[in-house]
Amino acid sequence: MGTIVSDPFTVTLIVTGTMLLLTIIIYTMVLSIRRAKTSQLGEEMYIGGESEDILSLKVPSVLALYWGIVRRSWRKAFDILRDVVHSGILNEWYGYMTMWLSLLLLLSLIVILIRMYIH
């Protein structure tokens, strides 16, 4: 038995580390159980993020004006955006966001390196 009195940052780090360790342990256990037991029976469903009147009305309402205009005037851009970002699959959204954030991270690293080199 022991009580460790520390500062809040150390405690947060230890508890976060513990949480990650547990997540890895439980996930490994679950992965070893789950394999080859998935089925794809049943209906597929698309849950649209667009409001209904973009699809139904000829002229969209004020609230849906932006997407209404994009959909009508830049059909191709709309299709690309919908297929890439807005497919409803969370994995694709994570992929998309990771791609952009990695690009930003890379750019910021390059800027820092250039700045360090100049100075």
Next chain:
Amino acid sequence: MDLPLLLFSVIVFPGLVFISSLALFSEWLYRKLTARMQNRMGPSYTGPIGVIQPFADLVKLLFAKEIKKQRYSAIGIAEIGLIISISSIIASLLLLPISPLRLASPYDIIVFIYFYAVWHTIGIIIAVLAYPNPFTVAGLSRLIAIIVVVEPTIFMALLIPVLLTSNMGCIPQYSIFCAATWSWKLWLESPLSFIAMVLGLISMFIASQAKLGLKPFDIPEAEQELIAGHITEYSGTLLALYNLSHDIKLAFTALIIAYLFLGGPYPYRHLSLAGIALLILKYLISLMILTVIRSSFGRLRIDQGLIIVLKYGLIPSIIGLLIALMELLL
């Protein structure tokens, strides 16, 4: 730091193994008590008086049932979300005195809330969003509406013992460890601290009931309206993980009520017979009160549910906190 002791605390006691067993036992007790109150039998056949029924359910879901996959589902992300919701609660057990390795620091109430409220909720939300479906999204929107009211209530209720024990000179200040070890003294300290603790306890029970999604706050699941709400699409391992996460949350909530409001095993020591008996008794009392509330009410509408939590949870906790502050100033 003692690494083997840390690993023991995280994995065996009071970590994964112990809290999972306690959670499954709590589920059995809660189901059995509810059934008896409603003149049903409850779990009866698996093990003595059905005590290992929740374990049997878990094993069946894990090993026998298959996961239903659809085009827009992300099983891996759903699993990780649910596992985060489980592990965040187990990790925050290290801050309670039940753990052989106790972590304490000044202001660690914030760390506790960060794991118990924030990470747990984020895990559940990630898991729910990984299986999109109209019912799931409707359930999730209700769940988030409830969380917005419940989490501040829990935070304020927990702040009452933390504030009062720090005022009494316990070190480290504003820590869960202090609140857990000294909270029994607050009931006898002064009339003001007694009133503050009563108000905190009431609001904690109401808020916990809503956080756990038990009746009358099972609004996100609402079978007759939303099939199963935010868990409609879950089956197999995912449903097993969700059920385990829910049970662990139930056990952990009863445990923090037993420690932070009812005083845990104190004034006896943890390893004494009287201490263990007292802790078990307080744990069972907390669990029983949650069960009695669950069995006595029907489901409310979302707006009614939110108003009830506001009226009987948030407002008492604010008044309790103000009284605690008065005690502090006097």
